[in-house]
Amino acid sequence: MTRFLFDTATSLNGWIADEHNSLGWLFAVEGGDSPDESLLPANAGVLVEGSTTYEWLLAESDLLAHPEKWAEFHGERPVYVFTTRDLPVPAGADVRFVRGPVAEALPAIRAAAGDRDVWVVGGGDLAGQFADIGALDEIAVSIAPVLLAGGAPLLPRRIESDRLRLVSARAAGQFARLVYAVGAPPADG
Template identity: 30%
Template sequence: MGEVIARLAMSLDGYIAGPESGREHPLGIGGERLHSWVFGLRSFRRMQGMAGGDTGPDDELLAEWIERPGAVVMGHGMFITGETPWGDEPPFHAPVFVVTHHPREPVAKKGGTTYHFVTEGPHRALESAREAAGNRAVSLAGGADLVQQFIRAGWLDELLLHVVPVLACGGRRLFDNVGDQHIEWRKTQVLDSPGVTHIRLRKADPVG
């Protein structure tokens, strides 16, 4: 069974989206700043169907992460961002299981992405994603509420944070509403670049 992984860009004060995130502002007002480090990387550009781009440690880290998932889980709010959710050829190239209260038939897109709409909750979406992914990882794409649910349930095995040196001072925090239990992570990698610091965390082994 593959692991459950998540990769998120985060401000120094813990926000992964700016204020008023939604259809009009998918990343929140000013939220694009959290992702500016990635836009010129070769792996990111290739995922968007563009040529060229920068190489180096940041790009290598991103390329490795892009290759891992065999399926994706995301929340309904993240699915509907933008006028045309994720365009005609989304960057996932894998089955995507959308946690939603709105049942509908699967939607197939170019490039191997098919959206499946799961109304039985996050647990069922994860089960379906694991079946589709086989031995590959399941990527948890977000948004914040869904990531928090996975953390509370103990389903998230690995978390890669891209910490950007900016104070967002508002928006959606990653670690709100994760419960009151003690949660411990084990740091397995730190990669520091001028515009971002990458911190890879794994769920710590139980004590005893």
């Protein structure tokens, strides 16, 4: 059965990108530039990204000029990018642009994933949209020993403790790794 996973890294004070939409702070942490494979969703058959995450990845690795680098992170998996704009695609990359609500895109994303998981890479608001409609099964967070002054919040939604169940907590190098199962939203909203 396909599961939807929001798996990300965050600063100790809850920012997933700094005020310049950069993840440079993350890569400066020991182990941040090459995370342990056990920290990445092993069964992800599809990746989902917001346009800010997608554009940052394009720029950071200069993927338009070096499309061969695309597979280093994305592999051969299809990538759904939620955007309202026309964006470039690295040569050979399987990028599928989505306009509109998450709920409308779910059937296509599920079909592309088959019996594998869907990794909601980021950002936090996009993951929140999945949570809003009850289509987020797990939140996995690698907390870095960094404090940022501001930026993009981890998940800009209020999700009460009755929807979150701690699955695991452990040290992973310099990171604290927390995994929570996510329950369905209340029937009244």
